[in-house]
Structure formats: structure tokens, C-alpha cells
Amino acid sequence: MEAAINDKVWSILAAIMDPEIPVLSIVDLGIVRSIELNNQQLTISITPTYSGCPAMDIISMQVKMSLLNAGFELPIIKQKLSPVWTTDWITNYGKQQLKAYGIAPPIGKSFDGAYLEDIIVPCPQCNSTNTLLISQFGSTSCKALFKCLDCMEPFDYFKCH
């Protein structure tokens, strides 16, 4: 594929935000696996984050719309399960964006994080490490609920997967 087209597609995708976390682009979320172009036919492979994540259908639709708007033919969106998505694929920039948005980014490598009681999650508001797990499940599949014991604010933690 021509480098110029490749760059253009990536930059279009980088402007598509996760519908549930509107500061995190799907590229920073790490779900775009590949872009291929064959005889004008674009194929975008994306990896679902969670099995039941309702955002995946919306994201596929947004990818199609954005590329159509940019003058591409209707792209094929392939959902690719393997290799399995992990929070390790969220970019550093993506993690900074999460924190700025008030969501504590995942700590440690993919699955060490299942034992939420054993990790210290700093408060995204005041950086205090004096925080407490409230629930292993939060407002969406990807989050757990914590509370800061210093500033007393509750906050979401992006769970390791």
C-alpha cells in the first residue's frame, strides 16, 4: 500500500474515539490490528476489547462512516479475536489521556491485575495512593470502582485484561 494512503487511513482512525471514553482514540486503545488495501478495497482488522462490549458495533460503524466520508470505498471491517486484546496494547499517550479524563489507567502487565485487592491504584485526581477498591465491576466492562481516602472522590480504574 502507498505510504501516503496508509498514513491517511491511520490518521482517520486516530480521530475515532471510543464511544464510552471519548478522550481515547481506537488507535490508542490498541484495537486496530491492520489496514490492508487490495484493488481499492480497504480491509480494517480490529480486535474486540471484551466479549460483550457493546461499543464494538458502534466503533465498526464509525470506522465505516469516517472512511466513506474521506472518499474511500466502503471498507470491510474484520473482527479478529486472536491474538487476544490486552490492556498492554493501550499506548502511553492513551494512558495519559485516561488519567487526565479521571480514569486510573491499568497498572502492571495484562493479567497480573486480576487481583485488584493486591494492587495500589493512585487516585487520578490527587495522586494519593491511599485508595480503596469498592467494586471489581464498574460502569462498563472495562472498569472497576475505587474510592480515594484523601480527596474522598470515587473513581474508575481501567482493569487489566
Next chain:
Amino acid sequence: MEHEIFMLNRIEFLLHLADNALIIGHRNSEWCAHGPALEQDIAISNIALDYIGQARNFYQHAAFLINELPHESSVFSIPATEDTLAYLRDASAFKNHLMTELPNGDWAFTTLRIFFFSSYQYFLYQQLIQHEDAQIAAIAEKSLKEVTYHLRWSSDWVIRLGDGTTESYQRMNTAINALWPYTQELFQENNFLQPTKNILAQIQTDWNEKIKNIFEEAGLHLPEKSVQYQGGTKGFHTEHLPIILTEMQLLQRVYPNCEW
């Protein structure tokens, strides 16, 4: 011919995995907006969503394999999709374990069922990661991450209720007596389990060990002797499954192909 039987068994196995996830997912979704506290309501709704997602992945793969079968030999309506498989099959075609279809009961029953079932899935998916079908392996690997959270969460509840008040202890015991007769079906051999038959014994050993450890921590005991029910994987269900399906399938049955 041999290959076709092999593929039919694989499809049945996928439908079994999908049906299990769909039905227990549906049961858990019934708690949505009825949980004992907001955080727990959110937790069980998330768990339900994970299960429905797993079901979708297994149904999608089953549908793909069904559509690849030679048409004249297919016992399925073609083209199959995840929706036709979930919404247009009768109760006798469902292959879920009986445990998954039982009504929710109280919070003790619900969390104990998730504990029993997610322990089973936890060890099953660990084995399926090695499956020769790369798509089954991928779904198992993805699902295992989710099930690990379900298992942690439900273990905590079993311990909390078992080691809680007199009432919570009694309720957990009532739940154990009600659910135990449905546990051994999880390890029953079946034709379509052919490729995984030899791992069932290992899964059962791991499962027993897990249950024993959590029960010990919770101060709970296994029932001494109990009747055991089976038949779900062969399509012989309790009266509860048709009731779930009536609700779940109503729209597609009344307005075929309806979308919204």
C-alpha cells in the same frame, strides 16, 4: 462422511458452549436493576454482558461452520447466523447444562451458581486454549480473562455469605443443597465432547479442589449424598428453559427477521 460427523460434533460442541453462556447470561441479566446494592447490580449486569458476548462468539463460529457444511446433509437451517441459532432453535435443541437454566432464587443461590459455573468454565477454558480449532482457542483465551473476574467475585460472595450471619449461612446452605444435584452434569461425557472427553476428568479434579478450598474458607460443607440430574446436553431440560426461551425469542417468533 467421517469428516462431516466430525464437523457436526464440533458444531454441537460450539452450540453447547454458546447455549451455556447465553442461558446463564440471561439469568444473570434478570438481576439488572434488582441487585441488592448498586455496585452489585452493576457487577452482575457486567457478568451477564460478558456471558452474552461469549455466547455471540461461539454462535458466530458455529454459524460459520454450519454454512460450510454440504447443504444436502445439513440438519440446520441455512444460512445460519448467531441470531438464528439463539432465537430460532427450540428448547429440545438447546444443549446447556441444567444448572444454567434454573430460576435465580435469592442472592445466595445466584452467586453460588456463578461460583460453581465459573469455576467449571475457568478450568475448561484453560484446556480449550490448546484446542486444535484456532477460533475456539482464541475465544477461550479471551473468555478466560473475563471468567477469572467472575470467579473472584463469586468466590468472595460465597465466603462472605457462608462466613456471615446466621441467616446468610442458612441461605448459602439452602443454595448448596438446591444446586449440588446439578453439579455432576458438568463433567458428564457426551458424543460431541469427543475432542475434550479426556480433559473432563482433569477439569473435575481441579473443580473439586477449588470448591473445597473456598468452602473451607467460608465454613461451608459439601452435601454428603445427593441425587444428580442430567440431560441438558442431550436436549432434555427442566420446565424452566422453555419459559426463558419464550421470553427471549418472542419478538423473532412473532415478527420474523424484525430488527430495531
